[in-house]
Amino acid sequence: MTSSSTRESILDATERLAASGGTDALSLRSITREAGVNVAAIHYHFGGRDGLMRAMLDRHVAPLNARRLALLDGLDEAAGPAAVLEAFLRPDLELIDRLRRDGRASLTRFLGEAYARPTPEVAALMAAQFHPVAEAFLARLAGCLPEVPPAELRLRLGLVVAVVQGLFAEAPDLDGPALLGADTLDEQVRRLVSFAAGGVGAPAATPHARRP
Amino acid sequence: MTSSSTRESILDATERLAASGGTDALSLRSITREAGVNVAAIHYHFGGRDGLMRAMLDRHVAPLNARRLALLDGLDEAAGPAAVLEAFLRPDLELIDRLRRDGRASLTRFLGEAYARPTPEVAALMAAQFHPVAEAFLARLAGCLPEVPPAELRLRLGLVVAVVQGLFAEAPDLDGPALLGADTLDEQVRRLVSFAAGGVGAPAATPHARRP
DNA sequence: GTCTATAACTGGATAGAC
DNA sequence: GTCTATCCAGTTATAGAC
Known part of the structure; x- marks a missing residue:
């Protein structure tokens, strides 16, 4: 062989x-x-074992980020925040959907764990792969959402990533009446994007009065 | 002894x-x-080991949910969605903040893992503890946000939970320029709540035209 | 209730023959 | 490049003395 x-x-x-x-x-x-x-x-x-795990990650994460950038690249100049966020999020939902249809849903948990409990080396690899993607999307979002301060935008994109991480972790269990359960992929994308767009584009937080 | x-x-x-x-x-x-x-x-x-882990979870998750309900209970009748979501989210940020100040940040990862890779028993325990809390908050949110369909609201609260899960998983590493890095607790709450409120209260997703 | 001692296993890693 | 054989550190669990 x-x-x-x-x-x-x-x-x-x-x-x-x-x-x-x-x-x-x-x-x-x-x-x-x-x-x-x-x-x-x-x-x-x-x-060794760690090297194998790193290779496994590459196999799925690299195409994921490549697809993100490809979708971003294909957007109109005039694309709004929702379209940009769809370019960011759709590849994740496509991956989850594909794996679940194959009966390989538990593989998503493997990916979720790479976020949740990375080896130091795995964390470095993930960060290195993700960093340029994040910067590209942040630049694009800053263009669509001039009223949101860049620092706030960065934080909020981090929260969107946290959502995705949560989706990957829970994906194997979502067979019942749960998050993305019975919908078609496009429906899932619409729902997730509308949530994310609402959050990312929300008016910047201002201090508000507390109850007496 | x-x-x-x-x-x-x-x-x-x-x-x-x-x-x-x-x-x-x-x-x-x-x-x-x-x-x-x-x-x-x-x-x-x-x-055995599993029983110990379950006891550890109870020790932190039970007070967390209790505090959620207490804050919810203390709200005005007229409280808006942001206030309700603050009642939901503030206890998490308080816990993360407290543990990080104690130098016990990695403990948050333990809690994050309880979400990300639960034993079947742990999953059942978490669900049982969380279910009534989720229902209480959903009922309250439905009152504030009549324009968002209940099913959509349920899905979106699930996404908020995914955010929280992501925060717990990453919290130990957020020492640099990261998500909730340099802010005060109140500032963190304001920022997270403004994101969550934007997402939960977003206009219901409607199909939109795809690019040609 | 607490401890010692040990059983019974599984994990990753590697030297060295082929 | 591939395999056998082995090493050793690590784990949970339990029987039985105190």
Whole structure:
């Protein structure tokens, strides 16, 4: 078996396990059993467990951010904040939707955990990949929303990211009457974007009187 | 040493470890070392590791929800959506702020993980505790925001919860120029509430024309 | 109620043959 | 590049003395 096909089969097996059993099922032993390869192969190809996890993240996060930028790039000059936020959010919902249709919903939790409890290295990788994306969207939003101070905009985009993180974490459980349950993808996008646009474009907070 | 004081010292030690080392530092061995008690004591008092984790959650989540309801109860009849959302969100920010001032910021990650990767039992416990709170707030919000359909309101409150979950997960790292970094607590509350109120009260999403 | 001692496992990593 | 065999640190849990 050539080098690259073993590498791929390890990644595929890891993904299958993450999708069905959640992150706890991702021991080197279970992965190698699933992939039909050997424990040492993982160390050879990825340098260890951490390297494998980083490779898994790249596999999903890089396309996600690429799609964000592509959608942003395709917008009209005159696009409003809602359209910009749709470019930011739609790729996440597409990913969640695709994985859930495949019966691989638990894979979203793997991604959610990369946010919620990153290894220092994973955190650095995520930040490095996400930073230019965030800056591009912030610049565009600042153009649409001149009345919102840039610092406030930055904070609010951070809150939007927090929403997305929450969606990824909960996505496997949303089968019932929950968040994005029974809707079509476009419907989900509309609803999420209307919430996000309302939040990002809200009048800047001013101190208000407290009750006596 | 009496039964209850051992129980307490175990809980305290668990909390100290979660606060300094994150969730991975919470093995029975490290806990018993820190508490100066024995491994078997944990099984005696909590029935095992899971029971201990459940007890830890109760210790923080129960007061959180109680405070939410208390603040909601103290509102004027005429209170608007922003005030209601402040009652919902302020307890979270208070908790994060308090833990960060104590140098126990990592404890927030423990709570964030309870959302992001709950044991089935933990998920059930969280849902049971949170459900009545959510219903109370939804009823109140429905009164303030008759123009937003109840189903939409429910979804949006879910998104607010996702924001909170994201805040808990990231809180330990927010020392730099990040989300709620340099502000006072009241300032944080104002900013978060203005975002949430903008999102929850946004005009209901309507289909909009896509670009050609 | 508390402790010692130990059982029974699983985890990641690696040396060295092929 | 790939495998076998092994190492060792780590985990939860429990039986049984006190």
